[in-house]
Amino acid sequence: MSLNTLTIAAARDALKKREVTSVELTEACLTAIDAADALNAFVHKTPEIALERARAADARLQAGEAPAMCGIPVGIKDLFCTEGVPSQAASNILKGFRPEYESTVSAQLRDAGAVMLGKLNMDEFAMGSSNESSCYGNAVNPWRRGNDATPLTPGGSSGGSASAVAADLCLGATGTDTGGSIRQPAAFTGTVGIKPTYGRCSRWGIVAFASSLDQAGPMTKTVRDAAIMLGAMVGHDPKDSTSADIPVPDFEAALTGDIRGKTIGIPREYRMDGMPEEIEKLWSDGTAMLKDAGARITDISLPHTKYALPAYYVIAPAEASSNLARYDGVRYGHRAKLAPGDGITEMYEKTRAEGFGPEVQRRVMVGTYVLSAGFYDAYYNRARRVRALIKRDFDEAFAAGVDAILTPATPSSAFGLGEMADADPVAMYLNDVFTVTVNLAGLPGISVPTGLDSRGLPLGLQLIGKPWGEADLLNTAQVLETAAGFVSKPQKWW
Protein backbone atom coordinates (compact mmCIF):
# COMPACT_ATOMS: atom_id res chain seq x y z
CA MET A 1 0.00 0.00 0.00
CA SER A 2 1.37 3.44 -0.86
CA LEU A 3 1.67 5.82 2.03
CA ASN A 4 -0.37 8.54 0.29
CA THR A 5 -3.48 6.34 0.57
CA LEU A 6 -3.38 6.38 4.38
CA THR A 7 -6.01 8.18 6.41
CA ILE A 8 -4.88 10.98 8.71
CA ALA A 9 -5.66 8.79 11.73
CA ALA A 10 -3.59 5.86 10.44
CA ALA A 11 -0.71 8.11 9.43
CA ARG A 12 -0.74 9.84 12.79
CA ASP A 13 -0.59 6.53 14.62
CA ALA A 14 2.21 5.25 12.37
CA LEU A 15 4.16 8.50 12.83
CA LYS A 16 3.80 8.29 16.61
CA LYS A 17 5.08 4.72 16.60
CA ARG A 18 7.96 5.79 14.34
CA GLU A 19 6.89 3.17 11.77
CA VAL A 20 6.94 5.86 9.10
CA THR A 21 8.43 9.33 8.81
CA SER A 22 6.75 12.51 7.64
CA VAL A 23 9.38 12.78 4.90
CA GLU A 24 8.33 9.35 3.58
CA LEU A 25 4.65 10.29 3.69
CA THR A 26 5.35 13.61 2.02
CA GLU A 27 7.47 12.06 -0.73
CA ALA A 28 4.70 9.56 -1.46
CA CYS A 29 2.22 12.42 -1.85
CA LEU A 30 4.59 14.52 -3.98
CA THR A 31 5.09 11.53 -6.31
CA ALA A 32 1.33 11.02 -6.55
CA ILE A 33 0.82 14.74 -7.26
CA ASP A 34 3.38 14.76 -10.05
CA ALA A 35 1.66 11.76 -11.65
CA ALA A 36 -1.77 13.41 -11.45
CA ASP A 37 -1.41 16.56 -13.57
CA ALA A 38 -4.40 15.30 -15.60
CA LEU A 39 -6.59 16.05 -12.58
CA ASN A 40 -5.38 19.68 -12.44
CA ALA A 41 -6.01 19.65 -8.69
CA PHE A 42 -2.72 21.15 -7.47
CA VAL A 43 -2.17 24.45 -9.27
CA HIS A 44 0.87 25.67 -7.32
CA LYS A 45 3.12 22.88 -6.04
CA THR A 46 5.37 23.61 -3.08
CA PRO A 47 7.65 20.54 -2.77
CA GLU A 48 10.55 22.44 -1.12
CA ILE A 49 8.31 23.87 1.59
CA ALA A 50 6.73 20.45 2.03
CA LEU A 51 10.01 18.61 2.55
CA GLU A 52 11.36 21.30 4.86
CA ARG A 53 8.22 21.10 7.02
CA ALA A 54 8.28 17.30 6.90
CA ARG A 55 11.85 17.27 8.24
CA ALA A 56 10.88 19.69 11.00
CA ALA A 57 7.85 17.53 11.84
CA ASP A 58 10.01 14.44 12.07
CA ALA A 59 12.29 16.23 14.52
CA ARG A 60 9.27 17.22 16.59
CA LEU A 61 7.87 13.69 16.54
CA GLN A 62 11.26 12.36 17.59
CA ALA A 63 11.19 14.70 20.56
CA GLY A 64 7.68 13.50 21.49
CA GLU A 65 4.66 15.62 22.41
CA ALA A 66 3.73 16.37 18.78
CA PRO A 67 0.12 17.44 18.04
CA ALA A 68 -2.18 15.18 16.00
CA MET A 69 -1.61 16.91 12.64
CA CYS A 70 2.19 16.90 13.03
CA GLY A 71 3.80 15.46 9.91
CA ILE A 72 0.50 15.03 7.99
CA PRO A 73 0.72 16.19 4.33
CA VAL A 74 -2.22 18.37 3.29
CA GLY A 75 -3.29 20.56 0.40
CA ILE A 76 -4.45 24.16 0.84
CA LYS A 77 -7.22 25.72 -1.25
CA ASP A 78 -5.96 28.65 -3.33
CA LEU A 79 -8.37 30.94 -1.42
CA PHE A 80 -6.10 30.85 1.66
CA CYS A 81 -3.29 33.37 1.73
CA THR A 82 -0.01 31.53 2.24
CA GLU A 83 3.13 33.52 2.91
CA GLY A 84 5.42 33.82 -0.09
CA VAL A 85 3.35 31.32 -2.11
CA PRO A 86 0.96 32.35 -4.91
CA SER A 87 -2.56 32.81 -3.54
CA GLN A 88 -4.87 33.97 -6.28
CA ALA A 89 -8.33 32.62 -5.50
CA ALA A 90 -8.13 31.08 -9.00
CA SER A 91 -8.48 34.57 -10.47
CA ASN A 92 -6.38 36.39 -13.04
CA ILE A 93 -6.87 39.57 -11.04
CA LEU A 94 -4.56 38.17 -8.35
CA LYS A 95 -1.98 36.86 -10.79
CA GLY A 96 1.47 37.18 -9.29
CA PHE A 97 0.19 37.96 -5.80
CA ARG A 98 2.40 36.48 -3.09
CA PRO A 99 1.06 37.39 0.33
CA GLU A 100 3.39 38.71 2.99
CA TYR A 101 1.30 36.89 5.59
CA GLU A 102 -0.35 33.56 6.34
CA SER A 103 -4.08 33.00 6.90
CA THR A 104 -4.93 32.08 10.49
CA VAL A 105 -6.30 28.65 9.56
CA SER A 106 -3.30 27.65 7.45
CA ALA A 107 -0.97 29.12 10.10
CA GLN A 108 -2.62 26.97 12.76
CA LEU A 109 -2.18 23.89 10.58
CA ARG A 110 1.45 24.85 9.91
CA ASP A 111 2.10 25.43 13.61
CA ALA A 112 0.53 22.06 14.42
CA GLY A 113 3.17 20.53 12.14
CA ALA A 114 1.01 19.82 9.08
CA VAL A 115 2.94 19.75 5.81
CA MET A 116 1.68 21.98 2.97
CA LEU A 117 2.05 20.21 -0.40
CA GLY A 118 0.74 23.09 -2.49
CA LYS A 119 -2.29 25.13 -3.47
CA LEU A 120 -5.49 23.61 -4.78
CA ASN A 121 -7.74 24.51 -7.69
CA MET A 122 -11.16 26.07 -7.12
CA ASP A 123 -13.81 28.20 -8.79
CA GLU A 124 -12.74 31.81 -9.21
CA PHE A 125 -13.30 33.62 -5.88
CA ALA A 126 -15.17 30.46 -4.76
CA MET A 127 -18.05 31.39 -7.07
CA GLY A 128 -19.21 28.24 -8.79
CA SER A 129 -20.31 24.66 -8.39
CA SER A 130 -18.20 22.91 -11.03
CA ASN A 131 -14.65 24.35 -10.84
CA GLU A 132 -15.12 25.62 -14.38
CA SER A 133 -14.74 29.29 -13.50
CA SER A 134 -11.10 28.79 -12.43
CA CYS A 135 -8.40 30.82 -14.19
CA TYR A 136 -6.27 27.65 -14.13
CA GLY A 137 -8.84 25.61 -16.07
CA ASN A 138 -11.08 23.15 -14.28
CA ALA A 139 -9.97 20.41 -11.92
CA VAL A 140 -11.19 16.94 -12.92
CA ASN A 141 -13.02 14.37 -10.82
CA PRO A 142 -10.99 11.15 -10.40
CA TRP A 143 -14.31 9.28 -10.61
CA ARG A 144 -15.78 8.25 -13.98
CA ARG A 145 -19.08 6.75 -15.10
CA GLY A 146 -17.89 3.16 -15.28
CA ASN A 147 -15.84 2.74 -18.46
CA ASP A 148 -17.11 5.99 -19.95
CA ALA A 149 -14.15 8.40 -20.18
CA THR A 150 -16.28 11.58 -20.13
CA PRO A 151 -14.47 13.96 -17.76
CA LEU A 152 -16.65 14.85 -14.78
CA THR A 153 -16.63 17.85 -12.50
CA PRO A 154 -15.28 17.37 -8.98
CA GLY A 155 -17.85 19.98 -7.92
CA GLY A 156 -17.11 23.42 -6.62
CA SER A 157 -15.94 25.64 -5.43
CA SER A 158 -13.49 23.44 -3.46
CA GLY A 159 -13.13 21.07 -6.45
CA GLY A 160 -9.33 20.82 -6.39
CA SER A 161 -9.45 19.92 -2.69
CA ALA A 162 -12.07 17.21 -3.31
CA SER A 163 -10.27 15.80 -6.33
CA ALA A 164 -6.92 15.71 -4.50
CA VAL A 165 -8.32 13.93 -1.44
CA ALA A 166 -10.34 11.43 -3.51
CA ALA A 167 -7.28 10.63 -5.66
CA ASP A 168 -5.00 10.21 -2.60
CA LEU A 169 -2.74 13.10 -3.57
CA CYS A 170 -2.86 14.32 0.03
CA LEU A 171 -4.27 13.01 3.30
CA GLY A 172 -6.60 15.96 3.79
CA ALA A 173 -7.25 19.41 2.37
CA THR A 174 -8.68 22.72 3.43
CA GLY A 175 -11.86 23.93 1.79
CA THR A 176 -14.20 26.85 2.23
CA ASP A 177 -17.98 26.86 2.06
CA THR A 178 -20.19 29.87 1.34
CA GLY A 179 -23.23 28.05 -0.11
CA GLY A 180 -22.10 24.43 -0.28
CA SER A 181 -18.53 24.68 -1.59
CA ILE A 182 -17.17 22.03 0.78
CA ARG A 183 -20.17 19.69 0.97
CA GLN A 184 -21.13 19.49 -2.72
CA PRO A 185 -17.60 18.61 -3.97
CA ALA A 186 -17.22 16.11 -1.09
CA ALA A 187 -20.46 14.43 -2.21
CA PHE A 188 -19.30 14.38 -5.86
CA THR A 189 -16.00 12.66 -4.98
CA GLY A 190 -16.89 10.18 -2.23
CA THR A 191 -15.09 12.20 0.45
CA VAL A 192 -16.10 13.79 3.74
CA GLY A 193 -16.45 17.56 4.09
CA ILE A 194 -17.62 19.59 7.06
CA LYS A 195 -18.59 23.24 7.16
CA PRO A 196 -18.42 24.28 10.80
CA THR A 197 -20.68 26.76 12.58
CA TYR A 198 -20.19 30.34 11.36
CA GLY A 199 -17.52 31.78 13.66
CA ARG A 200 -15.82 28.46 14.49
CA CYS A 201 -12.87 29.15 12.15
CA SER A 202 -11.16 32.47 11.70
CA ARG A 203 -11.71 34.01 8.27
CA TRP A 204 -8.58 36.15 8.55
CA GLY A 205 -6.33 35.75 5.52
CA ILE A 206 -8.94 33.85 3.50
CA VAL A 207 -9.86 35.81 0.37
CA ALA A 208 -13.36 37.08 1.17
CA PHE A 209 -16.37 36.20 -0.97
CA ALA A 210 -19.46 36.75 1.24
CA SER A 211 -18.28 37.55 4.74
CA SER A 212 -21.50 36.64 6.58
CA LEU A 213 -21.55 33.18 4.98
CA ASP A 214 -17.91 32.10 4.42
CA GLN A 215 -16.44 29.37 6.64
CA ALA A 216 -13.37 27.18 6.27
CA GLY A 217 -13.43 23.46 6.95
CA PRO A 218 -11.54 20.22 6.30
CA MET A 219 -12.06 17.78 3.43
CA THR A 220 -10.90 14.28 4.26
CA LYS A 221 -11.25 10.57 3.53
CA THR A 222 -13.13 9.72 6.74
CA VAL A 223 -15.23 11.35 9.45
CA ARG A 224 -12.52 10.63 12.02
CA ASP A 225 -10.01 12.49 9.86
CA ALA A 226 -12.42 15.42 9.60
CA ALA A 227 -12.61 15.51 13.41
CA ILE A 228 -8.82 15.48 13.75
CA MET A 229 -8.15 18.11 11.11
CA LEU A 230 -11.02 20.37 12.19
CA GLY A 231 -9.54 20.45 15.68
CA ALA A 232 -6.38 22.05 14.30
CA MET A 233 -8.25 24.65 12.22
CA VAL A 234 -10.74 26.16 14.69
CA GLY A 235 -10.54 28.61 17.55
CA HIS A 236 -10.83 32.27 18.41
CA ASP A 237 -8.64 34.72 16.55
CA PRO A 238 -8.35 38.35 17.66
CA LYS A 239 -7.88 39.26 13.98
CA ASP A 240 -11.43 38.11 13.10
CA SER A 241 -14.00 39.70 15.39
CA THR A 242 -16.65 37.21 14.19
CA SER A 243 -14.62 34.20 15.31
CA ALA A 244 -16.13 32.83 18.49
CA ASP A 245 -14.27 32.97 21.77
CA ILE A 246 -15.72 29.74 23.14
CA PRO A 247 -14.08 26.49 24.21
CA VAL A 248 -13.15 24.01 21.49
CA PRO A 249 -14.16 20.45 22.34
CA ASP A 250 -12.07 17.38 21.51
CA PHE A 251 -13.90 16.43 18.32
CA GLU A 252 -12.24 13.05 17.95
CA ALA A 253 -13.05 12.06 21.52
CA ALA A 254 -16.72 12.72 20.71
CA LEU A 255 -16.74 9.83 18.23
CA THR A 256 -18.32 7.29 20.56
CA GLY A 257 -20.45 5.53 17.95
CA ASP A 258 -23.44 5.85 20.25
CA ILE A 259 -26.41 7.87 19.00
CA ARG A 260 -29.11 6.03 20.97
CA GLY A 261 -31.87 8.38 22.01
CA LYS A 262 -30.84 11.14 19.57
CA THR A 263 -33.58 12.66 17.46
CA ILE A 264 -32.99 12.98 13.72
CA GLY A 265 -35.27 15.31 11.77
CA ILE A 266 -36.26 14.59 8.17
CA PRO A 267 -37.38 17.88 6.57
CA ARG A 268 -40.26 17.34 4.16
CA GLU A 269 -39.42 20.44 2.11
CA TYR A 270 -36.18 18.80 0.93
CA ARG A 271 -38.20 16.23 -1.03
CA MET A 272 -38.07 18.21 -4.29
CA ASP A 273 -40.22 17.60 -7.35
CA GLY A 274 -38.37 15.57 -9.90
CA MET A 275 -35.76 14.36 -7.40
CA PRO A 276 -33.98 11.32 -8.88
CA GLU A 277 -35.16 8.04 -7.39
CA GLU A 278 -31.58 7.15 -6.48
CA ILE A 279 -31.29 10.20 -4.26
CA GLU A 280 -34.67 9.43 -2.72
CA LYS A 281 -33.50 5.88 -1.94
CA LEU A 282 -30.13 7.05 -0.60
CA TRP A 283 -31.97 9.32 1.78
CA SER A 284 -34.42 6.68 3.03
CA ASP A 285 -31.59 4.15 3.39
CA GLY A 286 -29.61 6.66 5.46
CA THR A 287 -32.67 7.32 7.60
CA ALA A 288 -33.04 3.58 8.23
CA MET A 289 -29.35 3.29 9.19
CA LEU A 290 -29.66 5.99 11.84
CA LYS A 291 -32.87 4.40 13.12
CA ASP A 292 -31.17 1.01 13.37
CA ALA A 293 -28.41 2.68 15.39
CA GLY A 294 -30.99 3.70 17.95
CA ALA A 295 -31.91 7.22 16.87
CA ARG A 296 -35.49 8.44 16.87
CA ILE A 297 -36.65 9.62 13.44
CA THR A 298 -39.12 12.46 13.16
CA ASP A 299 -40.60 14.34 10.22
CA ILE A 300 -40.04 18.06 10.48
CA SER A 301 -40.96 21.13 8.48
CA LEU A 302 -38.59 23.92 7.44
CA PRO A 303 -41.20 25.99 5.61
CA HIS A 304 -38.94 28.66 4.13
CA THR A 305 -36.51 26.23 2.44
CA LYS A 306 -37.76 27.14 -1.01
CA TYR A 307 -36.65 30.74 -0.55
CA ALA A 308 -33.10 29.96 0.54
CA LEU A 309 -31.58 29.97 -2.93
CA PRO A 310 -33.09 33.27 -4.08
CA ALA A 311 -32.18 34.87 -0.72
CA TYR A 312 -28.63 33.55 -1.05
CA TYR A 313 -28.30 34.87 -4.59
CA VAL A 314 -29.13 38.36 -3.32
CA ILE A 315 -27.03 38.32 -0.15
CA ALA A 316 -23.90 36.59 -1.47
CA PRO A 317 -23.47 38.80 -4.57
CA ALA A 318 -24.23 41.91 -2.49
CA GLU A 319 -21.42 41.07 -0.08
CA ALA A 320 -19.16 39.99 -2.95
CA SER A 321 -19.63 43.28 -4.81
CA SER A 322 -18.47 45.06 -1.70
CA ASN A 323 -15.59 42.67 -0.88
CA LEU A 324 -14.31 42.60 -4.45
CA ALA A 325 -14.20 46.39 -4.69
CA ARG A 326 -10.64 46.09 -3.36
CA TYR A 327 -9.40 44.63 -6.67
CA ASP A 328 -8.69 47.90 -8.37
CA GLY A 329 -5.21 47.42 -9.81
CA VAL A 330 -3.58 49.65 -7.21
CA ARG A 331 -2.28 47.60 -4.31
CA TYR A 332 -1.82 44.06 -5.62
CA GLY A 333 -2.46 41.77 -8.54
CA HIS A 334 -3.23 42.66 -12.11
CA ARG A 335 -3.35 46.15 -13.60
CA ALA A 336 -4.53 46.59 -17.19
CA LYS A 337 -2.27 48.26 -19.74
CA LEU A 338 -3.57 51.76 -20.17
CA ALA A 339 -3.96 53.83 -23.33
CA PRO A 340 -2.59 57.36 -23.53
CA GLY A 341 -4.95 59.71 -21.71
CA ASP A 342 -6.58 56.98 -19.61
CA GLY A 343 -7.36 58.14 -16.10
CA ILE A 344 -8.03 56.28 -12.90
CA THR A 345 -11.60 55.28 -13.84
CA GLU A 346 -10.38 53.66 -17.06
CA MET A 347 -7.73 51.89 -15.02
CA TYR A 348 -10.35 50.44 -12.67
CA GLU A 349 -12.75 49.47 -15.45
CA LYS A 350 -10.18 47.86 -17.72
CA THR A 351 -8.38 46.10 -14.87
CA ARG A 352 -11.59 44.57 -13.51
CA ALA A 353 -12.84 43.61 -16.99
CA GLU A 354 -9.57 41.80 -17.73
CA GLY A 355 -9.02 40.34 -14.29
CA PHE A 356 -12.48 38.97 -13.38
CA GLY A 357 -14.01 36.05 -15.27
CA PRO A 358 -17.62 36.13 -16.53
CA GLU A 359 -19.32 34.56 -13.48
CA VAL A 360 -17.48 36.86 -11.06
CA GLN A 361 -18.35 39.90 -13.18
CA ARG A 362 -21.99 38.82 -13.25
CA ARG A 363 -22.16 38.41 -9.48
CA VAL A 364 -20.41 41.70 -8.79
CA MET A 365 -22.91 43.44 -11.06
CA VAL A 366 -25.93 41.66 -9.53
CA GLY A 367 -24.62 42.71 -6.11
CA THR A 368 -24.11 46.25 -7.29
CA TYR A 369 -27.67 46.35 -8.61
CA VAL A 370 -29.37 44.99 -5.48
CA LEU A 371 -27.43 47.41 -3.29
CA SER A 372 -28.07 50.43 -5.49
CA ALA A 373 -30.34 53.26 -4.47
CA GLY A 374 -34.00 52.38 -4.93
CA PHE A 375 -33.47 48.61 -4.88
CA TYR A 376 -31.76 48.13 -1.52
CA ASP A 377 -35.01 47.61 0.38
CA ALA A 378 -36.76 45.62 -2.32
CA TYR A 379 -33.95 43.10 -2.75
CA TYR A 380 -31.25 43.25 -0.10
CA ASN A 381 -33.31 44.02 2.98
CA ARG A 382 -36.05 41.62 1.91
CA ALA A 383 -33.47 38.86 1.44
CA ARG A 384 -32.07 39.53 4.92
CA ARG A 385 -35.58 39.28 6.36
CA VAL A 386 -36.14 35.96 4.59
CA ARG A 387 -32.78 34.84 5.93
CA ALA A 388 -34.02 35.53 9.46
CA LEU A 389 -37.07 33.33 8.74
CA ILE A 390 -34.88 30.52 7.39
CA LYS A 391 -32.82 30.59 10.57
CA ARG A 392 -36.01 30.66 12.65
CA ASP A 393 -37.20 27.45 10.94
CA PHE A 394 -34.07 25.68 12.17
CA ASP A 395 -34.24 27.27 15.64
CA GLU A 396 -37.77 25.95 16.04
CA ALA A 397 -36.81 22.44 14.92
CA PHE A 398 -33.94 22.31 17.40
CA ALA A 399 -36.10 23.78 20.17
CA ALA A 400 -38.61 20.97 19.53
CA GLY A 401 -35.92 18.44 20.41
CA VAL A 402 -34.26 17.64 17.09
CA ASP A 403 -30.52 16.90 17.48
CA ALA A 404 -29.57 16.69 13.80
CA ILE A 405 -31.24 16.91 10.41
CA LEU A 406 -30.64 14.43 7.58
CA THR A 407 -30.93 15.54 3.93
CA PRO A 408 -29.37 14.66 0.58
CA ALA A 409 -26.15 16.61 -0.03
CA THR A 410 -26.75 17.28 -3.72
CA PRO A 411 -29.62 16.87 -6.20
CA SER A 412 -27.49 14.62 -8.47
CA SER A 413 -24.14 12.86 -8.77
CA ALA A 414 -21.20 14.59 -10.50
CA PHE A 415 -22.11 15.94 -13.92
CA GLY A 416 -19.93 16.15 -17.01
CA LEU A 417 -17.57 19.08 -17.45
CA GLY A 418 -19.06 21.45 -20.01
CA GLU A 419 -22.56 19.96 -19.66
CA MET A 420 -23.82 23.11 -17.98
CA ALA A 421 -21.99 25.49 -20.31
CA ASP A 422 -25.09 26.50 -22.25
CA ALA A 423 -27.40 26.42 -19.25
CA ASP A 424 -28.82 29.52 -17.64
CA PRO A 425 -26.63 30.71 -14.70
CA VAL A 426 -29.60 29.95 -12.43
CA ALA A 427 -29.52 26.24 -13.43
CA MET A 428 -26.00 25.96 -12.00
CA TYR A 429 -27.16 27.68 -8.80
CA LEU A 430 -29.60 24.79 -8.17
CA ASN A 431 -26.62 22.61 -7.19
CA ASP A 432 -26.65 24.40 -3.84
CA VAL A 433 -30.31 23.75 -3.11
CA PHE A 434 -29.74 21.41 -0.13
CA THR A 435 -26.63 23.10 1.27
CA VAL A 436 -27.27 26.82 1.08
CA THR A 437 -29.83 26.93 3.93
CA VAL A 438 -27.07 25.85 6.31
CA ASN A 439 -24.88 28.85 5.45
CA LEU A 440 -27.80 31.25 5.73
CA ALA A 441 -28.55 29.88 9.22
CA GLY A 442 -24.85 29.75 10.22
CA LEU A 443 -25.10 26.06 11.18
CA PRO A 444 -22.57 23.22 10.92
CA GLY A 445 -23.19 20.75 8.08
CA ILE A 446 -21.31 17.65 6.97
CA SER A 447 -21.44 15.59 3.80
CA VAL A 448 -20.82 11.85 4.18
CA PRO A 449 -20.48 9.42 1.24
CA THR A 450 -23.10 6.70 1.64
CA GLY A 451 -23.59 5.10 -1.76
CA LEU A 452 -23.00 4.85 -5.50
CA ASP A 453 -25.48 5.62 -8.26
CA SER A 454 -26.28 3.25 -11.13
CA ARG A 455 -23.29 4.59 -13.09
CA GLY A 456 -20.91 3.94 -10.24
CA LEU A 457 -20.59 7.55 -9.04
CA PRO A 458 -20.54 8.48 -5.34
CA LEU A 459 -23.51 10.08 -3.63
CA GLY A 460 -23.54 11.80 -0.25
CA LEU A 461 -25.95 12.60 2.52
CA GLN A 462 -25.82 15.77 4.57
CA LEU A 463 -26.26 16.03 8.32
CA ILE A 464 -27.02 19.45 9.79
CA GLY A 465 -26.26 20.15 13.45
CA LYS A 466 -27.01 22.72 16.11
CA PRO A 467 -24.83 25.83 16.42
CA TRP A 468 -21.46 24.85 17.95
CA GLY A 469 -22.57 21.21 17.88
CA GLU A 470 -19.80 19.90 15.60
CA ALA A 471 -18.74 17.23 18.10
CA ASP A 472 -22.20 15.67 18.22
CA LEU A 473 -22.62 16.12 14.49
CA LEU A 474 -19.35 14.32 13.73
CA ASN A 475 -20.39 11.45 16.00
CA THR A 476 -23.71 11.03 14.15
CA ALA A 477 -21.88 11.33 10.82
CA GLN A 478 -19.49 8.58 11.82
CA VAL A 479 -22.37 6.28 12.74
CA LEU A 480 -23.83 6.91 9.28
CA GLU A 481 -20.42 6.36 7.65
CA THR A 482 -19.93 3.06 9.46
CA ALA A 483 -23.43 1.81 8.67
CA ALA A 484 -23.15 2.77 5.00
CA GLY A 485 -19.75 1.10 4.77
CA PHE A 486 -18.69 3.23 1.81
CA VAL A 487 -15.24 1.97 0.81
CA SER A 488 -15.21 2.50 -2.97
CA LYS A 489 -12.33 4.35 -4.56
CA PRO A 490 -12.07 5.69 -8.10
CA GLN A 491 -10.30 3.41 -10.61
CA LYS A 492 -6.98 5.07 -11.40
CA TRP A 493 -6.92 6.35 -15.01
CA TRP A 494 -4.77 9.45 -14.62
Add this chain to the structure above:
Amino acid sequence: MSTIDIETARRVAKLARIRVPDENLPQLAEQLSGILSFMEQLNEVDVTGIEPMTSVTPMRLKRRPDGVTDGNIQDRILKNAPDAREGFFAVPKVVE
Protein backbone atom coordinates in the same frame (compact mmCIF):
# COMPACT_ATOMS: atom_id res chain seq x y z
CA MET B 1 -41.49 41.31 -12.92
CA SER B 2 -38.68 43.69 -13.45
CA THR B 3 -36.37 43.34 -16.38
CA ILE B 4 -33.00 44.93 -16.93
CA ASP B 5 -32.78 46.89 -20.15
CA ILE B 6 -29.57 47.64 -21.98
CA GLU B 7 -29.26 51.11 -20.46
CA THR B 8 -29.63 49.72 -16.93
CA ALA B 9 -27.02 47.05 -17.69
CA ARG B 10 -24.66 49.77 -18.87
CA ARG B 11 -25.28 51.78 -15.70
CA VAL B 12 -24.71 48.76 -13.43
CA ALA B 13 -21.45 47.93 -15.21
CA LYS B 14 -20.36 51.54 -14.74
CA LEU B 15 -21.24 51.48 -11.04
CA ALA B 16 -19.33 48.21 -10.63
CA ARG B 17 -16.34 49.70 -12.49
CA ILE B 18 -16.24 46.86 -15.00
CA ARG B 19 -15.84 47.75 -18.66
CA VAL B 20 -18.43 45.88 -20.73
CA PRO B 21 -18.22 46.35 -24.51
CA ASP B 22 -21.46 47.58 -26.13
CA GLU B 23 -21.93 44.36 -28.07
CA ASN B 24 -22.02 42.36 -24.82
CA LEU B 25 -24.66 44.51 -23.13
CA PRO B 26 -27.75 42.73 -24.56
CA GLN B 27 -26.58 39.34 -23.27
CA LEU B 28 -25.64 40.83 -19.90
CA ALA B 29 -29.06 42.49 -19.62
CA GLU B 30 -30.74 39.18 -20.39
CA GLN B 31 -28.69 37.25 -17.81
CA LEU B 32 -29.22 39.86 -15.11
CA SER B 33 -32.96 39.83 -15.84
CA GLY B 34 -33.02 36.05 -15.47
CA ILE B 35 -31.25 36.22 -12.12
CA LEU B 36 -33.50 39.01 -10.89
CA SER B 37 -36.70 37.20 -11.80
CA PHE B 38 -35.36 34.20 -9.88
CA MET B 39 -34.91 36.51 -6.87
CA GLU B 40 -38.44 37.79 -7.18
CA GLN B 41 -39.75 34.61 -5.60
CA LEU B 42 -38.85 36.39 -2.38
CA ASN B 43 -41.86 38.64 -2.88
CA GLU B 44 -44.11 35.68 -2.02
CA VAL B 45 -42.81 35.63 1.56
CA ASP B 46 -44.66 37.47 4.30
CA VAL B 47 -41.90 39.35 6.12
CA THR B 48 -44.16 41.58 8.21
CA GLY B 49 -42.52 42.38 11.50
CA ILE B 50 -39.31 40.50 10.69
CA GLU B 51 -36.07 42.45 11.14
CA PRO B 52 -33.35 42.04 8.49
CA MET B 53 -30.69 39.73 9.86
CA THR B 54 -27.48 41.52 10.80
CA SER B 55 -25.62 38.71 12.55
CA VAL B 56 -26.28 35.02 12.13
CA THR B 57 -24.86 34.13 15.54
CA PRO B 58 -26.17 36.21 18.39
CA MET B 59 -22.98 37.47 19.97
CA ARG B 60 -21.47 40.71 21.08
CA LEU B 61 -18.43 41.45 18.97
CA LYS B 62 -15.18 41.44 20.89
CA ARG B 63 -13.79 44.81 21.84
CA ARG B 64 -10.13 45.70 21.96
CA PRO B 65 -8.13 48.74 22.94
CA ASP B 66 -7.77 51.14 20.03
CA GLY B 67 -3.98 50.99 19.92
CA VAL B 68 -1.28 50.70 17.29
CA THR B 69 -0.27 47.05 16.99
CA ASP B 70 2.09 47.11 14.04
CA GLY B 71 3.70 49.41 11.53
CA ASN B 72 6.98 50.26 9.81
CA ILE B 73 6.36 47.64 7.14
CA GLN B 74 6.10 49.96 4.15
CA ASP B 75 8.20 47.72 1.92
CA ARG B 76 6.01 44.71 2.67
CA ILE B 77 2.82 46.70 2.02
CA LEU B 78 4.14 47.87 -1.34
CA LYS B 79 5.70 44.59 -2.36
CA ASN B 80 2.75 43.34 -4.44
CA ALA B 81 1.87 46.69 -6.01
CA PRO B 82 1.71 46.78 -9.82
CA ASP B 83 3.37 50.21 -9.68
CA ALA B 84 5.09 51.52 -6.55
CA ARG B 85 7.39 54.52 -6.58
CA GLU B 86 9.30 56.32 -3.86
CA GLY B 87 7.38 54.55 -1.13
CA PHE B 88 3.93 55.17 -2.61
CA PHE B 89 1.34 53.35 -4.70
CA ALA B 90 1.41 55.01 -8.13
CA VAL B 91 -1.78 55.55 -10.17
CA PRO B 92 -2.67 57.61 -13.26
CA LYS B 93 -3.08 61.31 -12.68
CA VAL B 94 -6.29 61.96 -10.69
CA VAL B 95 -6.39 65.77 -10.50
CA GLU B 96 -5.26 68.26 -13.11
